[in-house]
Amino acid sequence: MSLDEMRKQKSQTDWERLRAAPDHEGEAEVEVDWASARLVEPEPKKLISLRIDADIVEFFRNQGKGYQTRMNAVLRAYKDAQEKAG
Template identity: 40%
Template sequence: MKKISEKPASKLEKELVALEAMRDEDIDLSDAPEETDWSAAERGKFYRPVKEQVTLRLDADVLHWFKQSGKGYQTRINAALRRFVEADDRNAR
């Protein structure tokens, strides 16, 4: 009867097993010092809200006003609507 041999672990798997076996204080973190000054951090820099495609009827003059600034008019309309929503007292609850 043939013996089933296990697939040899990859180099990364071996390193992970060895790292897991180490005590926290024995791990060398000198190349990645702990960050303690967060004063320059930007909140929400990589946040991207979920977008939903809709059909919306706008007055022609309003749409023209947003389009006259060029590409990105839909983003500008969204930003204007967001400012309105954030300024609305009813949403401050």
């Protein structure tokens, strides 16, 4: 199913059951020591000029907003696999 087809699907969520449910079900929440927490900011992206085949760009653009982020994720997965393979 394509992203566009998924967006057209009617919701099957049981909103009445969710509204009636308590705020939390299941195990108790985990205690977190926020005093020792630190903010980790992502590295900024590097702006480059890159020549990519038109059909590749179109494929990612057709999947909707965030296509450059998806392209970056594919490149990162390739890089990680190559590093792991040695």
